[in-house]
Amino acid sequence: MNAQAPALRDPRLNRPEPLTPPLGDGGFFQRDRSIHPPAHAPGYKSSVLRSPRQSLLSLEGSVSEITGPVFGHNDLGPLDNDLIRNYAKDGDPVGERIIVHGRVLDETGRGVPNTLVEFWQANAGGRYRHKKDTYLAPVDPNFGGCGRALTDDTGYYYFRTVKPGPYPWRNYVNSWRPAHIHFSVFGSGFAQRLITQMYFEGDPLIPVCPILTTIPDQDALDRLVAPLDLNASAPFDSLAYRFDIVLRGQRSTYFENRTAGN
């Protein structure tokens, strides 16, 4: 661990009021698949053989879908949300120091509390610490490239890292990924499970990325681009980017029609 790096502090200026949404046991709002990439998106070649061709079978939320795993602080270590320190061996990782912060909300606008958010990324040169990544940019001895956080009671999360670099990949001969951070989010029910990617405001590779442009809806695409958030930056230390994540909303159960005896 590196003793020089200052401790990571909560970058919020004003904490929003805590919200503890009532725990509904209704199903989730119907997923609007028109804002998601289709399974079969030929411009992203890997999807061609890995996309189901039959219709999905629609299930109204049963107990199997409205429930999901519950995580707690016991599952995490103290440096899990600090990618500048969680793999540092003899110094800080190379790259632009950044804070990424935001809220996990549901479609009703309520914060999703105590939910697990996991993130992973390439280093500043665009290289992943992964045995299958052979890009010629070097691995950074002080950078692992992954972390995780539990949202607080308002759905808020934050972590510190270095800005990932773009990297080339085999789709077309000259395909490059825009700088991005992968996110995995749970929510309260397994039907809210989501993996996505966060991009950075102003990146010129965004409009030409074969993966990003699988998204058919421009507004949905724009919502994956995190703006620079100067107000949350740490002066003389780190810039900040803001990334809110929206999971499916949950129907309330105003009128119960429960079978007696169970």
Added chain:
Amino acid sequence: MPQPLNYLKETASQTAGPYVHIGLIPAMAGFDIFEKNFSNVLTTPNTEGERITLEGKVLDGTGTPLRDVLLEIWQANASGRYNHPADRSAGALEQEFRGWGRAGSDFESGLVTFETIKPGAIVDKAGRTCAPHINVWIVARGINIGLNTRLYFSDEETANAADPVLNLIEQPSRRSTLVAKRSERGGKVVYSFTIHLQGPEETVFFDV
């Protein structure tokens, strides 16, 4: 103009990519970073129920196993109770059994395994009994939005025949895409499954 409803829109999904292991199971990417790691072992020595190994592959449209796929499973305990506050059924809760695990496929063979217990039958909100099953979520490079499916058990023929979800599947032949086959190997119970992403045997995937 009527009042606006002002719902937010769900964040769009993006593929987990080829390096999903870094974030979710870093040991498979080739390094050790977290003090505590999630795994494909759901049981502890105290877990109630019959110990089972789930073992299977995910095949692409050519029948080739995916060797960079990640599966998560979510299941009830042996009493049919999910470890979640929204499950208000009568089965006994076991705090130590989270009921969730994740596994990456082997980089050579594509084999995915979980060590868990066979879940009990589930009583849904309407009071219907559902056959024992395990919920599965699949992500990988080339999968643009996580795929939801289920695994049922081949030795539960009667319960499967009455299951409300299996009965939603119009073609009986497609129901069998969700049934894992029981066998015994060296005194251990193994349930084997194959998930076909495409083709004549395409697995039934759900819009949950």
